[in-house]
Amino acid sequence: MKKFVMKERILKGAKALAMTGCLVLGSASVGLAQQTLKSVQEKGYLQCGVNTGLAGFAAPDSNGKWVGLDVDMCRAVAAAIFGDSEKVRYTPLSAQQRFTALQSGEIDMLTRNTTYTLQRDTALGLNFAPTNYYDGQGFMVNKSLGVSSAKELEGAAVCVQPGTTTELNLADYFRASNMKYKPVVIENKDELTNAFFAGRCDVYTTDASGLAAERSKAKNPADYMILPEIISKEPLGPAVRHGDDNWLDIVSWSVRAMINAEEFGITAANVDSMMDTTNPKIKRLLGVTPGMGKNLGLDEKWAYNIIKMVGNYGESYERNVGMGSALKLARGLNELWTKGGIMYAPPIR
Numbered sequence: 001m002k003k004f005v006m007k008e009r010i011l012k013g014a015k016a017l018a019m020t021g022c023l024v025l026g027s028a029s030v031g032l033a034q035q036t037l038k039s040v041q042e043k044g045y046l047q048c049g050v051n052t053g054l055a056g057f058a059a060p061d062s063n064g065k066w067v068g069l070d071v072d073m074c075r076a077v078a079a080a081i082f083g084d085s086e087k088v089r090y091t092p093l094s095a096q097q098r099f100t101a102l103q104s105g106e107i108d109m110l111t112r113n114t115t116y117t118l119q120r121d122t123a124l125g126l127n128f129a130p131t132n133y134y135d136g137q138g139f140m141v142n143k144s145l146g147v148s149s150a151k152e153l154e155g156a157a158v159c160v161q162p163g164t165t166t167e168l169n170l171a172d173y174f175r176a177s178n179m180k181y182k183p184v185v186i187e188n189k190d191e192l193t194n195a196f197f198a199g200r201c202d203v204y205t206t207d208a209s210g211l212a213a214e215r216s217k218a219k220n221p222a223d224y225m226i227l228p229e230i231i232s233k234e235p236l237g238p239a240v241r242h243g244d245d246n247w248l249d250i251v252s253w254s255v256r257a258m259i260n261a262e263e264f265g266i267t268a269a270n271v272d273s274m275m276d277t278t279n280p281k282i283k284r285l286l287g288v289t290p291g292m293g294k295n296l297g298l299d300e301k302w303a304y305n306i307i308k309m310v311g312n313y314g315e316s317y318e319r320n321v322g323m324g325s326a327l328k329l330a331r332g333l334n335e336l337w338t339k340g341g342i343m344y345a346p347p348i349r
Contacts, residue, residue: 036108036240036241036244037244037246037247037250037297039108040081040108041081041082044082045078045087045088045089046074046077046078046087046088046089046108047091047106047107048071048077048089048090048091048107048109048110048111049091049093049101049102049106049107049109049110049111050066050070050074050090050092050111050112051068051070051092051093051113051189052092052094052188052189052190053189053190054068054113054189054213055213055214055216055217055327056068056069056209056212056320056321056326056327057071057133057209057210057213057320057321058070058071058090058092058111058112058113066088066090067320068320069132069133069317069320070112070113070132071090071111072310072311072316072320073111073132073238073254074088074090074109074111075088075309075310076257076258076310077109077250077251077254079254079302079305079308079309079310080250080253080257080296080298080302080303080305080306081250081298081302083301083305084309085305085306091106091107093107093110094187094188094189095161095162095163095187096187098110098112099124102239102240102241103124103241105241108240108247109238109239109240109251110126110238110240111237113135113210113236114236114237114238114239115165115235115236116128116131116235116236116237116239117165120239125241125242125243126240126242127239127240127248128237128238128239129237129238129239129240129248129251129254129255130237130255130259131235131236131237132236132237132238132255132313133209133236133237133321133334134233134234134235134236134334134342134343135210135235136207136208136230136231136232136233136234137165137169137170137206137207137208137231137232137234138205138206138207138208138211138229139153139158139203139205139211139226139227139229140196140203140204140205140215140224140225140226140227141202141203141204141225142202142223143224144223147227148228149227149228149229150173150177150229150231151177151229153174153179153181153202153203154179154180154181155180155181155182156182156202156203157181157182157183157184157200157201157202157203158170158181158183158201158202158204158205159184159186159192159195159196159200159201159203159205160183160184160192160205160206161185161186161187161189161192161206162185162187163187164206165234166206166207167183169231169232170183172231173231182201184200192204193214193217196214197218207234207236209321209327209329211226212226212327212328212329213327216326216327238255246296246297249296250296250298253296253303253348254302255313255345256346256348257285257302257303257307257345257348258306258307258310258311258316259312259336259344259345260285260345260348261303261306261307261313262312262313262314262315262336263336263345264279264281264282264285266282266286266307266312267307267312267315268307268310268311268312268315271286271308274286275288281348284349285348286303286307287299287300287301287302287303287304292348303348313343314336317334
């Protein structure tokens, strides 16, 4: 017990030092952020921070091309700015590297399965664009463990990444459930996953979507089960630095354009024919009626380019994480608000 208390004190001290550093970086980042669009246009590409490799969200395919739901967010912003969704360079980042990379100006936007929280929105100097995936933290176990509920995990060794909301939620859950656990903390995600499959820990915890992605890498995915408990709210979405409202607008409305496009039934395949519509809402979205692009400092076809080159939100979801993908994740909360979900975007007008 004494060793645990000492470890906790050391961790608290380390976190305090890290927060001090983040506050300094946060102040400096305001100056960096003020002309992000101009900087991106001048260098001719968008620098996007992504996961080091998470199937369905951000990972290189067999040809080395980055693909995934988060990657599509980067491509959408590039399409809006340049009319070319391929003008993106990707920076793979660990959970602990991601915020410093954004604050320091190493990347222009962060799209790395990052949960929107009060602390990150304020103390870390981040602004969050709309959520592109509503998730929640869960637990995965080998079926041979013989448990069917997280309430049966007393004394379990749990694999978890440091510097994440996952680590904090894990501690909260076990404390609230009056259970003890043994954390197996490994920063590198691939090493963490390998440790779980090798039996170094009994349980793997992260966002439920991440568990599905990691399970797909197992030699026999059917040997593993995701327990029914979801212990947190994890609204995941792109983040940018404080201090540049125009850049936040561009990233935010790029996400919203994809959601609105799905609601209107506009796809990559039919967007050209939709240009002849009489629907005033669609005409504004596609730039037939001018003004929306000007408001963002972009070409009037900014949203048309996103839809043509990346697709609407539903198309991106389906090919990356939906039933047409290896993850086969049901839409759930990520369904449109008109179909029982909570995916909702303000009007473009």
